[in-house]
């Protein structure tokens with residue numbers, strides 16, 4: 001703690017600011033021509049790290065301003081309005097900085113002792129520039145939703161998981177990891193129960209405006225979401241149910257002609273919101289039966305739920321849907337009795353144990369197994385859920401690759417199109433038995449993007465598995481102590 005001596009760093013901040021001002025002026029006006037492409041990428045990465053380290057300094061200065069009662073003496077009363085008036089920040093930006101300071105700043109106790117940051121690991125990674133402000137904001141959000149009475153070590157493990165992911169992953173994935181953590185530290189639904197969720201449900205259709213349009217808002221349950229996602233995956237695709245295009249494919253068409261659909265998709269100028277509107281409109285037309293919507297990418301238009309056998313046995317935890325959502329195990333089982341979604345159960349190694357059947361399926365078992373195993377597009381970094389993916393042959397069918405599970409993988413249309421034998425193309429391989437990702441699909445980027453040629457896997461859809469492994473241990477200890 002001494003190395004962070006207050007006087008030393010405070011002087012440093014003034015010098016640092018002067019140096020950054022001089023340097024940024026020279027870089028802004030200097031030519032970048034002499035740098036290679038790789039240099040430019042490296043410069044962008046190093047600049048990003050510097051910016052993160054600089055923004056981590058905010059907390060020290062905010063604490064210093066508060067210790068000197070600057071918000072009160074400036075007439076701003078509170079620290080958020082003080083930051084807004086001093087720095088010209090939006091209310092949101094100022095609030096985020098204050099929130100981060102409360103969790104990542106070090107405060108002096110009335111006794112004169114320096115109290116370490118509430119989220120010490122997060123603060124450390126922020127200061128070294130390993131994680132961004134967006135990561136920190138999302139971590140705080142998840143940590144604030146954890147039950148207050150969980151043991152300190154479980155809380156520390158949750159922070160470890162979030163910081164560990166932030167070092168290698170995107171801030172956008174943190175809420176999803178947070179839902180996974182919450183489902184596992186709160187398996188009995190003490191904090192967010194199915195009953196709580198049901199109490200919050202509601203849809204409000206606003207009064208029609210003078211132009212006849214109505215505003216719609218509200219909250220829907222994970223179960224309704226899973227059903228809507230399944231319908232939208234088919235009916236809200238470009239080229240489907242377009243009310244601007246009489247020749248687009250209608251909801252009642254059982255077997256979609258891919259040529260007609262592609263032509264309609266090329267003419268489709270709607271955004272995602274307009275496509276969802278038209279899908280709902282099509283679903284409510286006379287003669288359209290949601291249970292008879294045919295198939296989408298080879299599977300019936302139904303919610304597809306995947307759960308682990310361990311969660312199924314203890315009746316707690318979460319099932320994932322093909323569109324990347326979460327449903328509690330209890331609700332998933334209720335759905336399985338009532339609306340008969342397609343159900344896939346995985347063993348401890350993440351391999352399919354049981355695949356629910358549906359009489360209308362032609363050859364769906366492999367695709368279902370792929371949804372359970374891959375959960376989404378397998379190209380590293382892609383977040384397309386399984387409902388947006390096509391089945392891809394790892395070794396091309398034309399060159400003798402069999403249509404076996406071991407040679408099949410999920411890829412979204414965009415990533416699928418990147419695979420080819422040219423120098424600019426991506427290649428796919430099955431990870432060998434020496435790899436920790438044995439049996440999964442590895443993607444090799446073109447030399448221009450990754451000169452190493454090392455195959456890499458996509459972990460974005462598998463966070464639930466490692467969250468489960470890390471959290472379950474401490475929860476079991478907690479459970480046995482409580483019992």
Ligand SMILES: [Zn+2]
Pocket residue numbers: 377378379382383384411412413414415416
């Ligand atoms: Zn993809």
